[in-house]
Amino acid sequence: MDSSEPSPSGDPDDRPAVPAQRSDQDAYLRVSDLRVRFDTEDGVVRAVDGVSFAVERGRTLGIVGESGSGKSVTSLAILGLHDPKRTTISGEISVGGRQVVGLADEEVRRLRGRDMAMIFQDPLSALHPYYTVGRQIAEAYRVHHPKANRREARQRAVDMLDRVGIPQPARRFDQYPHEFSGGMRQRAMIAMSLVNDPALLIADEPTTALDVTVQAQILDLLADLQAEFHSAIILITHDLGVVGQVADDVLVMYGGRAVERGSVEQVLRAPQHPYTWGLLSSVPSLHGDADADLVPIPGNPPSLINLPPGCAFHPRCRYADRAGSRSRTEVPELRAAGADGHLVACHLSAEERAAFYAEDVARVGVAV
């Protein structure tokens, strides 16, 4: 199976790759026109369908979406964690100038851990229960530093545990994952992913399983570490509040496609896509009228096997009719919207969007 081939010719939605961002040349991670498909019993799943973005070192990209939006699959594709027998990946993923798509397993493995690392949502299942936490971190170090001896690896692991704020790191080194609390486990997980100084860190819902006060600690820790190691971070989350707090750029995904991309100010302060409006208005807030009803997005997230034709969001979109039949027949391209670098995939014109958004804000009362 050759996954480096571009998507097969004659593909119905084979459209030109989306122009990548301005800072593309010096970005550490560049993803362009990424497509990930799985063949399943029930049909072909287009988990990711033409997504492009770039992340520079020292910046954080927040990828936002609901279940089935393809956000997690995107991150796993970057790490090369897929079964080549069932998965078709096309497009380009460049990590530090190296093309990952089509690379041999062995080489991707070498990149993984050293150049890019992942933080999972559930550290308990990501850490091996029968080995001490310290040993796992030291192993992770020695995989990429074969010359390091046991003592050096241990020292490095203890330093990392200390760095991520685990008290008494030398004693904690010899403890097992179940002896750590949830927050401490996530810290250990972060220590493990940072042990080889990766330039790219992918955090998939890193705080979803944690309590708010601990979440705040972990988010602070990630920000501190980023300032120190100057790494590029992808933060995958469903929580817009978290994105607003730590991200520099935001990518909003829906049904395996990017629907909006821009800086955090652009996307959260001047959202362009009706889906983003819906997300913002459905989040309960600590401010504003507590007695007012929340404004949910009607309907349910779509199935990736049976994606609605045209704009995948149209069955749930309040304004789908305004764009005429195009919303049902034509997949909207990601194009420039308003401010510099702000992209949106919507059939509505800029004027229409501005008018509807103003209407929306007036109706919902969530001016952010």
Next chain:
Amino acid sequence: MSLSPVEGVALAEIESGTDPSGPAVKGVVGRSPGQLAWLRLRRDRTAMVSGVLLIFFLLLGLAAPLIEMAYGIGPREQFQNMLDGFGMPLGYAGGVSGEHWFGLEPGLGRDIFIRLIYGLRTSLFIAFAAALITATIGIVLGALAGYLGGWLDAVINWITDLTLAMPFLIIALALTPTITLRFYGERGQVSSAFGVGVLIAVFAIFGWTSTARLVRGQVIALREREFVEAARASGAGLGHMLFRQLLPNIWAPILVSFSLAVPQFITSEAALSFIGVGLSDETPSFGRMIYRSLDFLQTDPAYVFFPGITIFALVFAFNLFGDALRDALDPKSSR
């Protein structure tokens, strides 16, 4: 082959994002998990072939008296005139002919085909009866132990361990003749129904433990599930909890273990009859046939061949079908 993480995530996302408009197209009546399993089973060629074979064997066993009528020969009829002076059947391949399809038994001169059909009937009856009884005992004890827990669980566990610790073969060897002796005395003619009954009882006493453990484990896993708590919070009693809420969710493993227990009992019956503690020669059965045939392994190989190949095909078909059933009922366990 396990799922790759990417795929796992994608499939999870598909499952969580089932489109509400999807079922609307399919019609108002939904497909139950059982129906879905049936559809998967239908698509599995091995399951279909082995299933058809099993049904064929079952029909043969059920229709044994009819076949006897059509065939015109009974299982106890002897055809001494078809044997030579040494008691060996005349003709080729153990006396296979248009009249005696599978030939004749050396010595007694009974028809092998009709004895095979009746042997099948006996074996299947014993195996199904034993599997049903063991499954029932296992389900009841396992479900009670798992759901109620506490001292009852401890007692049932203790009995299970005790049963497992008893050596099946030795006790079967010791028990069967003793019971027979107790009921019929030294010289009494043992009825075939009694022999069958003793065999089933021996299987029932020893066979329930695995089902009980299986059910207990499943019930413990389900007990803390929220739908069970929802029923408890509505005030449901023990009967409702066990039979309405819990059991419907563990039919799948029970069915699989049942379908794998049947061939096990078939071979056990054959083995016991073979070593002489099972059925008497009066009752046609696989074990007795094979036992008798071994003396003629060299002189009349056809006598070994027919019962041997039938029991092999039967057990093989059952095992294949059991495995296919497991895959169909629990698609995630396969691959």
Next chain:
Amino acid sequence: MTDEPLLRVRGLSKHFPVRQGLRATGLVRAVDGLDFDVRPGETLGLVGESGCGKTTTGRMLVRLLEPTSGSIEFDGRDITHAGRRELRPLRQELQIIFQDPYASLNPRHTVGRIVAMPLQVNGIKPPGGIKARVQELLELVGLNPEHYNRYPHEFSGGQRQRIGIARALALRPKLIVADEPVSALDVSIQAQVVNLLRDLQRELGLAFVFIAHDLAVVRHFCQRVAVMYLGRIVEIGDRADIYERPQHPYTRALLSAIPDVTQLGPAGRIRLTGDVPTPLDPPSGCRFRTRCWKAQDICAAEEPALIPRDGGNQATACHFPEVAGSITQVVEEVSS
């Protein structure tokens, strides 16, 4: 309001013995002496982080767990240790909604059977038949009544949660304990379900005990809020009191830790250090003192009582409650 409380909880505790082999080696004080009331038609939010005992409390209220001590009075009757038979009439008025929309529905039952279960278990035959009642309930929670014969796996998470709500409503309860009913749902679906619960609460005059870790969701649903920490209520009060004038340091920390869409960038936050201590061995005195920036000697020596301040509805268990001042002031105070 002068109504008698519908639910009256006093000194409610649940201690789980920790066993090693056959010997009990310790006691997890999951819930340790709760007092609160819920009036008819009132919504009380129980909030706190994991391990604070909120879920255990909910399970005790519907008597899925046996309380260790204390009392639960429902509608004037003591149900703390009532048996299944005595509970039966009360079950109908006291129902629960679960967190996990996947685990809370029996996968082998049709939706119709799931929703009808409480009726059948209690031998209730509604006028017009069970099916009509079930379809009415499905319609009430915004599902197509024709989906009566479908199985849970054919529905999405949000729809499943609606089925769970319909089941809880089947017996026309007066009080519903909702245990994290929206935390497993997608954001856009969460809002749908919160709105549905609000509508039902208003239309049917239901009282709710709403258990959640998300203070923002609770703010949109509850009239009164109780904040729990390590098995205790540290602060209880009306919504406005808790969200605008929190007096307990923990409430303040919790509120300031919530990432809010309306604030971009690393906002000023009260940084709590460390994790919640284990309920196996809770700190002496005030349980929050190990993470509190105001802790003094008295906090370790003496457990603060949950006492009302300013004669109002708001009660705080703290030796040094905040009297006034906004959260931002506190942040400055902490960071300086």
